[in-house]
Amino acid sequence: MKTKITSKEISLINYDSWNKILCEHFFNKKNEKKIVYLYVNENLIKKLGAKLGISGDDAMSSFCKSVRSFGRNEPDLVFEKAYIWGRKWFNQGIIGYPPFIAVLALTVLAATKMKGNREKGIGAGNYYLRLRGLLELKGEGRPFYFEKTKILWSYLTSWQKENKGRFGYTNVFRYGQPYVGYPMSQCLVKDADRQLLYEFFYWAGLRPGLKVNANSMREQFELFLSTKICRLSRLFFNKSKGIQEGIIQAVLFEYQNWNGTNNLDPRESAIDIQEKNKPKKYNLFLRIDEDKQTNFFNPKIKLGLFSIVDEDTIFKENMENEELEGFRYNNNTFYKEVILNQDTLINNKHSYSLLNNQLELVFEGGNLFFLHRGTDLGINGWINRDSIVQGKDHIALFSSEAEKIVRTWIDLNKFLYKEITISNLSSSWKCLLVKVHEKEILGSEELEKQFLFTQAQDKITFQEGLKVGNMEWLLDAPPEVSIITTPKTTIFINDVPVLSLINGEDTINLKNIHLKESQIYRIRFNDIQKTILLKNNHENLITFSEFKPKEFSDGKLKIAGTYIYDVLETYPRPYKQKGFKAFLSSKNTHTSKIIPKFINAMPFNLNRDYLNMGVRFSADDPTKVRPIDLFFEYLTIRKEGNWDSFLKGIKWCFGSEDIGLTAYKVRQKLSQLGFVEFIRDGDSNKYFWNVIPMSIAVLPSKDPIVYLTGGRTRESTKQLKGFAERKIKIIQSIPNSHYEPLSIYLLGNTLDSLEEFLNTLSIKFNWGLDYFSYDLLRCLPILNEYINNASEYQEPRSNNTYWVVKGWDLFSHKWIKDKDSPLKIYLNGFGQYICLYKTSNNKTLKLSREIGKLYYAQLQGVSLLQYKNYELKVKQGYELPELYERVLTSCVGQCPVEGNGYRVYRNVPHEIAISLAYKLGFQLNFNF
Structure with missing residues (x-):
C-alpha cells in the first residue's frame, strides 16, 4: 500500500519546484554577465507553470499557495521563515540557488498588480493590499517581517558577485517608501526596454567607461524620452520624483554594465x-x-x-x-x-x-x-x-x-x-x-x-546655434526657432507665455529671450511641444582611455597633444653643447655649429622667469566669453566630427563671410597648440577632427610652469581651479589672435608640488630633465624623411580642364596660376587639391603643401629662418609640418604673431631653434 502524500507535503514540493524553475529562468547561461531584473508578472507565472505541468488557470493559485506554504503552518510568518532559511544558506557558503527567490518573485508580482496611476502615484498601502491578497493574509499594512526582504535582496546580489556574473547581476535599489521600493525597482526596466536604453546610450553619444553623473543622465534621458511614446516615457513623466529617480538609477546601472554592443551603429560608412x-x-x-x-x-x-x-x-x-x-x-x-x-x-x-x-x-x-x-x-x-x-x-x-x-x-x-x-x-x-x-x-x-x-499645420523647427547633442545646444549659443501656426498664437516656454505671433509665422532667436539657466526648456503652442536642453555647465568627458591618436609621418611616433606615448630614450638627443659649439643630431646624421657669442638663450636661464616669456598674464577671468573659446568648448563637448560640423560652429561664432579662410586659421591654431587632431578627408579641403584629451607641456623657464592643452569646458576649468586652491596658481592669458583660444598655465611652488597635483587629477605629462618642446623635437624626422616616404603620383594631363593648376613662386612666395614650377597644386571646384613635386630625375611625388614648399625652398637655398635670443622668425607663406609647429608653440603656450612678412615665435631657446633648422635642412640666420 503506497504512502499518501499530505496536502502540506504537496505544497512544499510545489514551492521547491517554483523556486527552482524561477532560478533557472533568471539565472541561466543566457544571462551570464548580463543585467537581470526579477520582473515577474502573471504572464510569466503562467508560462513557467506550463513547464511544471500546471494549467494557465491554476498557475497563479499554485504559485501563491506555494509561497504561502513557505511559512509552514504560519503563513503570516512567511517572510521570517524566508529570512531564516536565506540566512542559513548564506552563512553555509551560498551553495546552489537561493532558497528565497520565489518569495522575492511574489513581492515583485504584487508590485505589478498595483492599480496606481500617474495622477495618484504609487502608494505603499496599495502595494501591501495587493501583497496580502496574493498570500491570502488577513489584516492590512505591512506583513510581519517584510522588512527582512531587504536583507534577502542583498544576499541575492552578493551571491551573483561572488560567482562573478555567472548568474547575471540584479540591480536592486530603493526609491519611494521603505522596503516597497526594492521589489518596485525590478519593474522599472523590462527586457523589452533594454534595447531602447542601448538606443539611448548611442543617441546621447555615450561610450562604455565614461563617468556620467545622475543629473547629466537625467537631462539626456528626459530629452530622449520626450519624443517617445512608450512604457518608460509614461513612467518617467508621471510627475513622481521617486519613480524618476528610480528609473535614472536603473539607467545608470545599465550604462555601467553596458559593453557598447547590442545596438546598431547608425553612422554612415565612408563615401567613396x-x-x-x-x-x-x-x-x-x-x-x-x-x-x-x-x-x-x-x-x-x-x-x-x-x-x-x-x-x-x-x-x-x-x-x-x-x-x-x-x-x-x-x-x-x-x-x-x-x-x-x-x-x-x-x-x-x-x-x-x-x-x-x-x-x-x-x-x-x-x-x-x-x-x-x-x-x-x-x-x-x-x-x-x-x-x-x-x-x-x-x-x-x-x-x-x-x-x-x-x-x-x-x-x-x-x-x-x-x-x-x-x-x-x-x-x-x-x-x-x-x-x-x-x-x-x-x-x-x-x-x-x-x-x-x-490647411495650415503647426510646425516647429530648430536651426543654427551650437548644437552639441540630440536636441541639445550651448546656452550661450541657442538655436533659432522657426514656428508656423495660426495667427495670434501664444508661444509658451516652460508653461510661461513669452510672445504672440501676429502673422502666425516667424523665426525666434532664443538668444533674444535671455534664457539664463542651464536646464531643459519646453516650447509649446496649441497641441505641439518640443523639448530642448540648453546648458553651459558641461564636463569634459574626453579621456586617454578612449582616445586613439593618429599616426604621424614616420609611422612610429605616437602622440596626443602634448603627451608623447613613446619611450623618449629611443630617440637621439638633437642638441649637445660644449663651450660655444653646438653638436646637432638626428636619427642618421650629425654635425656641429659655432654658437655666436651674442646668443644667450638657455632654456632654464636663472635670470629669466615666466614673466619674461613674452606673454601678458592675467589672474582674472575674461568678463565675456570669446567666440573662439565658445567654439572650442563646442568642439570639446562633441569630441569628434566631420568638416560640416566644424564649419557650422565656425559660421555661428565668426559669421559666414570668408568662412573658408576663417576655418583654415582656426584649424591651424588648434592643431599647432595640440588641442585638436585633424585628419584630411582624401584629397579634399575637408577634415575629420578629434579633440585631444587634456595634458600639459612643461615650458622652458626657471619657474615650475606648465601649459594646459587638450579639450576643456568652462565647467572643467572651474573644477580645475577648485582643486588647485592655494597649492597651484592658475594664470591665463588672452592671445593676440581672435582665432586662438585662451591660454591657461599652472604655476607651482616647486616641481614636486606641481607633479603631485597633476598626478592627483590624472593629467598626462612627460616628466624628466627636459621640457616638452625638446622632447618632441628629438622624436621628429628630418625633412628628407618626409620626402623619402612620399608616394609617386601620375601628373594630370595638361589638356584636363577639370583641374586649375598653380605653381609655387619662390620670389613672391605665392601660388600663381599656370606658373611653370616643379611644385604645383591642382585644384577643382569641389575644393579638392593635390600638391605634386617633380624631382630632378622626373619623378612626380605627392606631398603636403607644407612639406612641398619647404623642400622646394631648401633645394633652392632660400633663407626662411631668422633668430635672436628667444625669438624665432619664419617667413610667411611657409608653414612648418604640424608637429614642428607644436614644438615652437609649446615653448610659450601660444601661437606665433605675424608681422613684417614673418611669423614670430616667442620664448624659443637657441637649442630648439638651431636643432629645428638643422632637421629641416635650413641655415639659421642670426639677428643682432
Whole structure:
C-alpha cells in the first residue's frame, strides 16, 4: 500500500519546484554577465507553470499557495521563515540557488498588480493590499517581517558577485517608501526596454567607461524620452520624483554594465571618393527678397533663382565666376538674380551646368508660381512651393497667360490682395501679395492640377546655434526657432507665455529671450511641444582611455597633444653643447655649429622667469566669453566630427563671410597648440577632427610652469581651479589672435608640488630633465624623411580642364596660376587639391603643401629662418609640418604673431631653434 502524500507535503514540493524553475529562468547561461531584473508578472507565472505541468488557470493559485506554504503552518510568518532559511544558506557558503527567490518573485508580482496611476502615484498601502491578497493574509499594512526582504535582496546580489556574473547581476535599489521600493525597482526596466536604453546610450553619444553623473543622465534621458511614446516615457513623466529617480538609477546601472554592443551603429560608412565626384543635380526655385542694403526704408523687391544643396556637399569658397554661370555660392546655397531682359526664361524648363559639368541646377519653368515665406528653411525671403495653405500669406507670380485664372480665383474666394512690383521683372509678369483666409479654399480646375490646397499645420523647427547633442545646444549659443501656426498664437516656454505671433509665422532667436539657466526648456503652442536642453555647465568627458591618436609621418611616433606615448630614450638627443659649439643630431646624421657669442638663450636661464616669456598674464577671468573659446568648448563637448560640423560652429561664432579662410586659421591654431587632431578627408579641403584629451607641456623657464592643452569646458576649468586652491596658481592669458583660444598655465611652488597635483587629477605629462618642446623635437624626422616616404603620383594631363593648376613662386612666395614650377597644386571646384613635386630625375611625388614648399625652398637655398635670443622668425607663406609647429608653440603656450612678412615665435631657446633648422635642412640666420 503506497504512502499518501499530505496536502502540506504537496505544497512544499510545489514551492521547491517554483523556486527552482524561477532560478533557472533568471539565472541561466543566457544571462551570464548580463543585467537581470526579477520582473515577474502573471504572464510569466503562467508560462513557467506550463513547464511544471500546471494549467494557465491554476498557475497563479499554485504559485501563491506555494509561497504561502513557505511559512509552514504560519503563513503570516512567511517572510521570517524566508529570512531564516536565506540566512542559513548564506552563512553555509551560498551553495546552489537561493532558497528565497520565489518569495522575492511574489513581492515583485504584487508590485505589478498595483492599480496606481500617474495622477495618484504609487502608494505603499496599495502595494501591501495587493501583497496580502496574493498570500491570502488577513489584516492590512505591512506583513510581519517584510522588512527582512531587504536583507534577502542583498544576499541575492552578493551571491551573483561572488560567482562573478555567472548568474547575471540584479540591480536592486530603493526609491519611494521603505522596503516597497526594492521589489518596485525590478519593474522599472523590462527586457523589452533594454534595447531602447542601448538606443539611448548611442543617441546621447555615450561610450562604455565614461563617468556620467545622475543629473547629466537625467537631462539626456528626459530629452530622449520626450519624443517617445512608450512604457518608460509614461513612467518617467508621471510627475513622481521617486519613480524618476528610480528609473535614472536603473539607467545608470545599465550604462555601467553596458559593453557598447547590442545596438546598431547608425553612422554612415565612408563615401567613396569617386562617388563624391559624380555630377550632382539639384532643383532651382524662385526666390523673392527685399533689397534693404540699397534703400532700407523703401527697398526694391527682386526675383532670383535659388538652390539648396546637401550639407555633406562642401564646395570651396571664392570659386571662379566662369565656373558658376553667374550664380553666387554661400554656405551650401546658390543664388542668381533674374536679369531684366531675360525673365522670359522663367516660362521654360532649363538648367545650368556648373563647376566643369560637375553640378547641374535645374529649373522646371512655368507661367504661374505661388511663393511662401522661407522661414521653415531658415530663409528670410519667399520661395515658390507646390501648395497653397489656409491662413497664410502668399505671393502669386504669373504671366499674362495665367492672369485671368489667378484673378478669377482670388475673386471667387474673396481674398485680400495688393499689387507689388518686382524690380527685375518686365511688365509681362504680374505679382500679387495674397492673404489667404483660414476658411476652406475654393479652387479652380486649372489651379488644382498644379497646386495642393491644404490647411495650415503647426510646425516647429530648430536651426543654427551650437548644437552639441540630440536636441541639445550651448546656452550661450541657442538655436533659432522657426514656428508656423495660426495667427495670434501664444508661444509658451516652460508653461510661461513669452510672445504672440501676429502673422502666425516667424523665426525666434532664443538668444533674444535671455534664457539664463542651464536646464531643459519646453516650447509649446496649441497641441505641439518640443523639448530642448540648453546648458553651459558641461564636463569634459574626453579621456586617454578612449582616445586613439593618429599616426604621424614616420609611422612610429605616437602622440596626443602634448603627451608623447613613446619611450623618449629611443630617440637621439638633437642638441649637445660644449663651450660655444653646438653638436646637432638626428636619427642618421650629425654635425656641429659655432654658437655666436651674442646668443644667450638657455632654456632654464636663472635670470629669466615666466614673466619674461613674452606673454601678458592675467589672474582674472575674461568678463565675456570669446567666440573662439565658445567654439572650442563646442568642439570639446562633441569630441569628434566631420568638416560640416566644424564649419557650422565656425559660421555661428565668426559669421559666414570668408568662412573658408576663417576655418583654415582656426584649424591651424588648434592643431599647432595640440588641442585638436585633424585628419584630411582624401584629397579634399575637408577634415575629420578629434579633440585631444587634456595634458600639459612643461615650458622652458626657471619657474615650475606648465601649459594646459587638450579639450576643456568652462565647467572643467572651474573644477580645475577648485582643486588647485592655494597649492597651484592658475594664470591665463588672452592671445593676440581672435582665432586662438585662451591660454591657461599652472604655476607651482616647486616641481614636486606641481607633479603631485597633476598626478592627483590624472593629467598626462612627460616628466624628466627636459621640457616638452625638446622632447618632441628629438622624436621628429628630418625633412628628407618626409620626402623619402612620399608616394609617386601620375601628373594630370595638361589638356584636363577639370583641374586649375598653380605653381609655387619662390620670389613672391605665392601660388600663381599656370606658373611653370616643379611644385604645383591642382585644384577643382569641389575644393579638392593635390600638391605634386617633380624631382630632378622626373619623378612626380605627392606631398603636403607644407612639406612641398619647404623642400622646394631648401633645394633652392632660400633663407626662411631668422633668430635672436628667444625669438624665432619664419617667413610667411611657409608653414612648418604640424608637429614642428607644436614644438615652437609649446615653448610659450601660444601661437606665433605675424608681422613684417614673418611669423614670430616667442620664448624659443637657441637649442630648439638651431636643432629645428638643422632637421629641416635650413641655415639659421642670426639677428643682432
